[in-house]
Amino acid sequence: MSLPVIFLVLFAILLVxxxxxxxxxxxxxxxxALDVFEALRQSRHSxxxxxxxxxxxPHDTEFLRSSGHAALMQTIRRQxxxxxxxxxxxxxxxxxxxLEISRLxxxxxxxxxxxxxxxxxxxxxxxxxxxxxLRWKLRLGLQPxxxxxxxxxxxxxxxxxxxxxxxxxxxxxxxxAEPAGPWHENPGGF
Amino acid sequence: MVEPLQxxxxxxxxxxxxxxxxxxxxxxxxxxxxxxFFFAYLLSAILQSAGSAALYxxxxxxxxxxxxxxxxxxGMVVTIRALTLVELNRKVLSPxxxxxxxxxxxxxxxxAVVIVxxxxxxxxxxxxxxxxxxxxLELAMAAVIVSMLLFARYYRIPVSPLQRxxxxxxxxxxxxxxxxxxxxxxxxxxxxxxxxxxxxxxxIASLLVWIxxxxxxxxxxxxxxPQTIPAELYGTISSEVNARLILLNRQLMQLLHLxxxxx
Numbered sequence: 001m002s003l004p005v006i007f008l009v010l011f012a013i014l015l016v017x018x019x020x021x022x023x024x025x026x027x028x029x030x031x032x033a034l035d036v037f038e039a040l041r042q043s044r045h046s047x048x049x050x051x052x053x054x055x056x057x058p059h060d061t062e063f064l065r066s067s068g069h070a071a072l073m074q075t076i077r078r079q080x081x082x083x084x085x086x087x088x089x090x091x092x093x094x095x096x097x098x099l100e101i102s103r104l105x106x107x108x109x110x111x112x113x114x115x116x117x118x119x120x121x122x123x124x125x126x127x128x129x130x131x132x133x134l135r136w137k138l139r140l141g142l143q144p145x146x147x148x149x150x151x152x153x154x155x156x157x158x159x160x161x162x163x164x165x166x167x168x169x170x171x172x173x174x175x176x177a178e179p180a181g182p183w184h185e186n187p188g189g190f
Numbered sequence: 191m192v193e194p195l196q197x198x199x200x201x202x203x204x205x206x207x208x209x210x211x212x213x214x215x216x217x218x219x220x221x222x223x224x225x226x227f228f229f230a231y232l233l234s235a236i237l238q239s240a241g242s243a244a245l246y247x248x249x250x251x252x253x254x255x256x257x258x259x260x261x262x263x264x265g266m267v268v269t270i271r272a273l274t275l276v277e278l279n280r281k282v283l284s285p286x287x288x289x290x291x292x293x294x295x296x297x298x299x300x301x302a303v304v305i306v307x308x309x310x311x312x313x314x315x316x317x318x319x320x321x322x323x324x325x326x327l328e329l330a331m332a333a334v335i336v337s338m339l340l341f342a343r344y345y346r347i348p349v350s351p352l353q354r355x356x357x358x359x360x361x362x363x364x365x366x367x368x369x370x371x372x373x374x375x376x377x378x379x380x381x382x383x384x385x386x387x388x389x390x391x392x393x394i395a396s397l398l399v400w401i402x403x404x405x406x407x408x409x410x411x412x413x414x415x416p417q418t419i420p421a422e423l424y425g426t427i428s429s430e431v432n433a434r435l436i437l438l439n440r441q442l443m444q445l446l447h448l449x450x451x452x453x
Contacts, residue, residue, distance in 0.1 A: 004311050005372050008329065012368040015332045019361050022339035023354065026346070095438050102431045103345050111425075112288035114295070119432055127439045 085138050092131050099124055201390040202239070208397040209236045215404045221352075227277040228356060231270045238263045261320065268327055271360065275331050278356055279338050282349055293341050300337050301330040325371050332364040355403030359396035366392035 061080075064073035102120055106112045213232055216222045222229040241263050245256060279297060283290040308326030309319065335357045342349050349357070366389065374385050 002311075004307075008308065008311075008325075009369055009372045012329060012332065012365040012372075015329075015336045015361065016365050018336045018340065019358065022336060022343050023358070026343065091438060095435060098431050098435050098438070102428060102435075105427055105431070106288055106292075107286050107345050107347065109288040109423075109428075112292040114292055117292065120435060123432075123435050123439050127435070130439070130443060 081138055085135065088131060088135055088138065092127075095124075095127050198387050198390065201387055201394065205390055205394055205397065206236065206239050208394060208401065209239065212397060212401050212404065215401060219404060219407055221404060221407065225274075225277060225281075225356070227270065227274040231267070231274045234267045234270045238267050264324065268324060272327065272331060274356075275334060275360060278353060278360070279334070282338060282342055282347065282353055286345070286347060289341075289345055289347065293338065296341065297334045297337055300333050304330040304333050321371070325368055328364040328367045328371075332361045332368070335361040335364075352403045352407050355399050359399045362399075363392050363396045 061073045061076055064070070064076070099120065106117065209232060213229075213236065216225075216229055216232065242260070245251065245259060279293070280290075283293045305323075305326040308322050308329060311322055339349065339354075339357060341347075370385050370389050370392075
């Protein structure tokens with residue numbers, strides 16, 4: 001049997017595996033549309049990045065070593081690693097929430113932007129991989145780091161823009177729903 | 191001990207009985223109108239069984255004519271199965287206009303790539319072109335079904351139990367056909383009767399999945415079209431969401447980068 005035919009057989013087997021995976025119920029139940037948009041309005045964790053990073057400032061712990069409190073320094077660093085891990089989890093949750101919103105939007109839209117969808121797929125893969133990598137590095141012992149004020153400001157600015165945009169979508173959805181009346185048949189939807 | 195040929199005849203009889211049972215169920219539940227191509231596919235499979243039985247009654251028929259009739263019937267069944275697949279995809283995705291527009295292109299792309307790859311294996315020999323063409327089509331159908339289900343899962347599009355069962359049955363049969371044909375082609379020709387029997391067994395399994403789903407079918411399964419938002423609004427929000435995702439990813443990259451520097 002030639003190599004290309006072996007590939008075909010392997011591909012067929014892979015399809016059966018993917019089929020069984022695709023038929024499994026999702027790990028998390030999708031949130032009703034209203035909840036998703038409500039969540040989008042809530043404050044975002046990425047906008048708190050500067051506070052988190054300030055807490056991880058290396059000088060905060062280095063002076064403890066020089067003053068002879070090495071054990072205390074280790075304890076504080078351990079606690080800060082836990083904070084960083086928790087923060088990372090929040091970032092991931094926020095990312096997943098945004099993906100869920102984008103999926104919901106695509107489902108409701110009469111036209112889907114292929115490039116943006118592809119970009120999101122790529123991003124979600126990259127983000128998941130980076131998150132897993134960073135989480136393991138943190139667990140193995142992260143050195144404190146600094147210098148994220150600019151990024152934090154950017155996050156805040158994007159958060160504001162997104163908030164304004166979601167307000168527009170809510171208004172438009174209400175306008176679309178009013179004349180026909182199907183709004184009342186779809187209490188969870190926009 | 192039961193001879194393989196007797197087993198095959200028994201499997202053939204069982205297949206026809208199950209096909210007829212499904213045929214009756216589809217008519218009783220009025221599903222023939224909702225899934226006309228699936229109904230036509232089942233009808234074509236029943237006709238193929240009858241045609242094959244009739245062919246074997248004439249042992250004097252010359253080989254090329256036998257070959258043409260047999261492959262003609264197979265071609266008809268495969269074509270109608272492909273149309274059933276289109277019908278299924280349309281049923282699942284078309285209520286979502288934007289998703290359907292994207293999914294249609296994606297699924298066509300998947301099918302085209304698989305068929306072209308398989309046809310390239312023929313290396314220009316026309317006698318292999320037909321056989322590989324059918325295998326390519328079967329594999330493309332399986333790939334399209336899996337892609338559609340993954341697509342629906344990603345966008346959290348509901349797939350009714352009957353649609354799910356149709357997809358599973360079609361996909362299992364197609365993948366088994368590809369594995370069966372690819373192994374039989376070069377490796378296991380001495381076990382041809384056994385492999386033919388296993389092929390029928392795969393189809394029997396598909397028929398049982400379909401019969402079970404049709405028996406449990408309720409009209410409530412049919413999905414209503416969701417409420418839509420203007421395309422421009424989607425464009426605006428979509429760009430915003432993407433920008434935000436990029437930002438989050440960049441933040442993570444910076445974390446990684448600085449953390450590496452800190453080590």
